[in-house]
Amino acid sequence: MRKKSGERCQAILDAAKTMFEKVGFEQATMAEIAATVGYSKATLYNYFSSKEQLFLELTRRSADRHSEQLFSLLMPNDERLPIETLPDRVNEVLELLQPSNDLTATLQRFGEGVMSNFLSLKSLAARRMLIAAAANQPEAGRLFFENGPAKGMQYTAQFFEQAMNAGQLRRADPRVAAAHFRGLLESEVYESGLFNARRELKPKEVKATVERAVEVFIRAYAQPAADLTQD
CATH class of the missing domain: 1.10.357.10 (Tetracycline Repressor, domain 2)
Known part of the structure; x- marks a missing residue:
C-alpha cells in the first residue's frame, strides 16, 4: 500500500468495510468497492494491490x-x-x-x-x-x-x-x-x-x-x- 492521502485511503477502507459486511469477502469486488467510494479502480490499486x-x-x-x-x-x-x-x-x-x-x-x-x-x-x-x-x-x-x-x-x-x-x-x-x-x-x-x-x-x-x-x-x-x- 502506497503512503498517500490518509483521507482518501480511509474513504477506501470505509467503502470496503461496507461492501464486505453487505455481501461478504468472497463476493465483494474491487470494482464494486471503487463504485461505492466514487473512485476509479486504478485509484484503488494505487493504494492496495489486491482485495x-x-x-x-x-x-x-x-x-x-x-x-x-x-x-x-x-x-x-x-x-x-x-x-x-x-x-x-x-x-x-x-x-x-x-x-x-x-x-x-x-x-x-x-x-x-x-x-x-x-x-x-x-x-x-x-x-x-x-x-x-x-x-x-x-x-x-x-x-x-x-x-x-x-x-x-x-x-x-x-x-x-x-x-x-x-x-x-x-x-x-x-x-x-x-x-x-x-x-x-x-x-x-x-x-x-x-x-x-x-x-x-x-x-x-x-x-x-x-x-x-x-x-x-x-x-x-x-x-x-x-x-x-x-x-
Whole structure:
C-alpha cells in the first residue's frame, strides 16, 4: 500500500468495510468497492494491490481498535504497559480496573463496557465477516486474533493477577480466570448475536446480564473462608 492521502485511503477502507459486511469477502469486488467510494479502480490499486491486501489492512486496523478499547477498559496502573502509545482518552479510564477498588463494582463496570463494545450486533457482524474470510485468508484471522482478542486477554489476566496478589481473589491461573470471565460475559448473548438471532440489547439488559456473570465469577474465585481468617 502506497503512503498517500490518509483521507482518501480511509474513504477506501470505509467503502470496503461496507461492501464486505453487505455481501461478504468472497463476493465483494474491487470494482464494486471503487463504485461505492466514487473512485476509479486504478485509484484503488494505487493504494492496495489486491482485495486481499485491502482486507488485511482493515483487519489490522480493526484489531488495533479492539486492543485499544479493551486496554482502556482494563488498564491496570502498570508502567510496563505502553501507555504513551494510546490516545489521550485512555488516561481517563486508567483507574477503571484497580485491584484496590471494590472488585464487584469494578468487574460490573468493565463487563458492561465489554458487552457494549464487543458483543453488540455491529461488532458481531464484523466478527462474522472475519471468521468467514479467515477460512481462505488465515493470515487475516491470525492478525486479528493476535493483535486484538489475545492482547485483550493478556490485559485481563494481568488485572486478575493483581487482584489475586491483593487477596481479593483466590490464587489461580490468571489466564484461565480471564477466559472464564470472558466466557461468562458471552454465555447469554454471543451465539444469538453471532447468528443475528436477537435484537440489540438495551442498557438495562446489559446491566442485568453482567450482574449475573459477575456473581457467578465471584462465587467461583472468591477467597476460601479459611484463607480470609489467616493472619
